[in-house]
Amino acid sequence: MKIVMLGFGAVGQGVARVFSTKRDKIKAKYGLNLNLVAVTDTxxxxxxxxxLDPDLLLETKIKxxxxxxxxxxxVPSVSxxxxxxxxDYDCLIEVTPTNIDDGEPAKTHILKAFNQKKDVVTSNKGPLALCFRELADSAESNGVQFKFEASVGGAMPILNFAHETLAGCDINSVLGILNGTTNYILSRMAKEGTSYEKILQESQELGIAETNPTQDVEGIDAACKVVILANSIMGMDVSYDDVEVRGISGITPESIALAKKDGYLIKLVGEISEDSLEVSPRLVCKGSPFAVDGTLNVATLKTDLADDVTVVGKGAGSVETASAILSDLISIWKSK
Amino acid sequence: MKIVMLGFGAVGQGVARVFSTKRDKIKAKYGLNLNLVAVTDTxxxxxxxxxLDPDLLLETKIKxxxxxxxxxxxVPSVSxxxxxxxxDYDCLIEVTPTNIDDGEPAKTHILKAFNQKKDVVTSNKGPLALCFRELADSAESNGVQFKFEASVGGAMPILNFAHETLAGCDINSVLGILNGTTNYILSRMAKEGTSYEKILQESQELGIAETNPTQDVEGIDAACKVVILANSIMGMDVSYDDVEVRGISGITPESIALAKKDGYLIKLVGEISEDSLEVSPRLVCKGSPFAVDGTLNVATLKTDLADDVTVVGKGAGSVETASAILSDLISIWKSK
Structure with a gap:
């Protein structure tokens, strides 16, 4: 499989690392030859x-x-x-930075690949949250595959899980903790009884929250994932503007303590159902699968036959996210 | 797909119910015609x-x-x-009662189907825990498929999840709460501070624990699932006798209270790794994915790339277990 990868930031470098360590194993197990023929950055x-040699790519980028x-x-300055x-390539890996304003340049890259009759794997939430249906339709009409497991919850593989593993079930709704940073902040507030501002600052110092934390703490990142889940799992046709979003910056230690007294925790929860498309702080029961601490992500699929099924995994991380991209590549390969 | 189903207890009747409600949808979505040509009971x-008409089958059985x-x-008295x-059939659904002594009659049924070049889907832990490799080898040499998602944790679809959704990862170990009855008993002991004997008795009255609870409370059921996970996910060649098993009958309210004070819960945990094949009561952290209450099952896959990935779902239930059988049938159909 000849692969072009556009973007060589954290996720792209994770892909190179994964290719370096797993290429021989994947070849032996699936007969899939992961051949990177082009990689771009700015x-x-x-x-x-x-x-290309993945190790030499990483060494070049680092040095x-x-x-x-x-x-x-x-090749300098080429786009x-x-x-x-x-x-000459078979599959595009699109891992340029997420742009939630117009989805570019990822949108152009992905549509161009479809028109060239190439499969696409991406972790890029921007185009998926803004113009999902246009992309899915283009993939279908060009007869190619479009996979984006890595765009929701990094290494919490919820999309393929819903489509493949639960093939016999209808999914009626999805509830999820879809952002690791806010889960980390709320978990520490609950444990330590400290203020939002103080924990946010410490999270920034630890590199868990970004310098500009708006995307995470105001629920924007989670809302993008809600859109992707709604379109991909529930067959809806919605975009970012359809989601009601409330973040966690208004949560006080007092409200967390009050919830705790009654056996509840406060988590930032995304909900996708016929009646609701929202991200907001919610009470969740201690002892439920949603009572997970730290930067973990979790999503519960409410199904017609299997009742509630939940997946928990790391929501971020360079190699973790790359593992979802690798699973998508294998899935495309197996379906040929 | 012409299907023979051997066994018409709780799981078999669940399959009939699922066929009745979902047959048209499955036909429309996958082109799969679920055609029950024979069903047996004692x-x-x-x-x-x-x-056969699934509704008429259920009505006949009930009346x-x-x-x-x-x-x-x-046809009376036929075996x-x-x-x-x-x-004339394509696929066998084997759902006769589990027999952990010699795996019969399921073992004979499954091997016969393989020799007839038929695919098999089963929920039956007996033959899987006793002679996994013999069955898997026979399926392979006959060029047919052998699926058994329903045998581990009912509607917690851990096997296909590991094989398909995490295709790019190596699984280094598995930890799981693999028995719903014991999780229910331990959860109530932790909440109420009451003795094992009292909660067991109440669980029996509620129908959650069986009149003879040995299989559950002594860890035998969980140990069978450990064997299936070890052979199927980790590629081992082990059987029931290789598992070290300790149940929950010795757990006191005092030990649970002591654990609780330090932020821990006691759960009956199955572990599968290169060094260990065991079922035993263990301390798990509050706030971890293992801190789930009630009859839920949970399994964590420790992977090389995606770190820990966890699945939580209902471990039992007639329709829930049947949903796993349906997903297996769809998976077989899609691979044709």
């Missing part, structure tokens, strides 16, 4: 039709900061779109 | 090459107690083995 690209410095095969025109 | 069989009383197509010789 500096340009590394392109080699015979295959020189640019994939276009890749020995012999570096992702140009690379897609110039190389 | 009384004999109902056989109709054009297809007359015997599927062999099925109007026009009832499962004879039925398999006499009818």
């Amino acid at each position: 500096s340009g690209a590394a392109v080699c039709q015979e295959g 020189k900061g640019k994939v276009s410095e890749y020995p012999e095969h570096g 992702g779109v140009d690379v897609m025109d110039d190389v | 009384s004999g069989a109902a056989v109709c090459q054009e297809g 007359k107690g015997k599927v062999s009383e099925y109007p026009e197509h009832g 499962g083995v004879d039925v398999m010789d006499d009818v």
Whole structure:
């Protein structure tokens, strides 16, 4: 499988790391040859039709900061779109930074790949939250596959779980803790009885919350995932603006203590059902699968036959997210 | 798909119920025609090459107690083995009662189906815990499929999850609460501070624990599931005798209270790793995915790339278990 990867940040580097450690095993187990023929970042690209070395890609990026410095095969200043025109490939991995305003450049990349009759795997929430149906329709009409497990909850593989493992069930609704940063903050507030502001600051110092934490704490990241789950699992046709969103910045230690006294915890929960599309702080029972601490993500699928089924996993992490991309690649390969 | 189902107890009747409610949807969604051509119980069989009516099967069983009383197509005193010789079928659903001594009659049924080049779906822990490798090898050498999601944790679909959804990951170990009855008893002991004996008695009155609770409370049921997970997910070749088993009958309210004081709960946990194959009461952290109450089952897969991934679901229930059988049938159908 000849692969073009656009984007070489945390997720892209995770993919390179995973390719480096697992390539031989995947070849032996599935007969799938993971061959990276081009990788881009903002500096340009590394392109080699015979295959790039993932370790050398990582070394180049770490030492020189640019994939276009890749020995012999570096191409400065070339764009992702140009690379897609110039190389022979089977599958696009789109891992450029998420842009929640217009989904670009990922949207253009993905649609171009479909028109070139190529399969696409992405972790990019932007285009999925803004124009899901357009992308899904284009994939279908071009007869190619579109997989995006990594876009929701990193290593909590909820999409393929719903589609494959629960194939016999109808999914009536989904409830989830879809953002690790807010779960971390709320867990620590509940344990320590400390204020939101103080825990947020410490989370920023630890690198768990970003310097500008708005996307996480105001529920925007979780709302994007709600949109992806609604469209992908529940067959809806909704976008980011359809989600009612309330974040966690108004939660006080007093409200958490009050909930705790009655056996409850406060979590930022996303809900997808016929009647509701929202992200908001909610009470969850101690002893329920939602009472998980730390940066974990969790999603419960309410089904017609199997009742509630829940998946818990790490919501983020470079290699963890890359593992979801690898599973998508294997799934595409197995279906050929 | 022409289906023979051997056994018409709780699980078999759940399958009939699921076929009745979902047959049209499954046909429309996957093109799969679920056609029950024969169903047996201890009384004999109902056989109709054009297809039995699941509702009439259930009605006959409930009113007359015997599927062999099925109007026009009832066949008294015929055995499962004879039925398999006499009818034209594609797939066997084996749901006779679990027998942990020699795995019969399920073992004979399953091996016969393989030799007839038929796929098999089962919920039957007996043969899987006693002679897994023999069965898996026979399926492979006959070029047929062997699926048994329903044998571990009913509606907690851990096997297909590990094989399909986490295709890119190596699974290094599995930890699980694999028995709902013991989880229910321990959860109530922790909440109420009451003795094991009292809660067990109440659980029996509620129908959650059986009159003879040995299989559950002594860890035998969980140990069977440990064997199935070890062989299926970890590629081991072990059987029931290889598992170290300790149940929950020795747990006191005092030990639970002591654990609670330090932020822990006591759960009956099955562990599968290279070094350990055991079922025993263990301390688990509050706030971890293992701190689930009631009859829920949970299993955590420790992976090389995605770190810990956990699935939580109902461990039992007639329709819930049947949903796992249905997912297996769809998976077989999709791979054709």
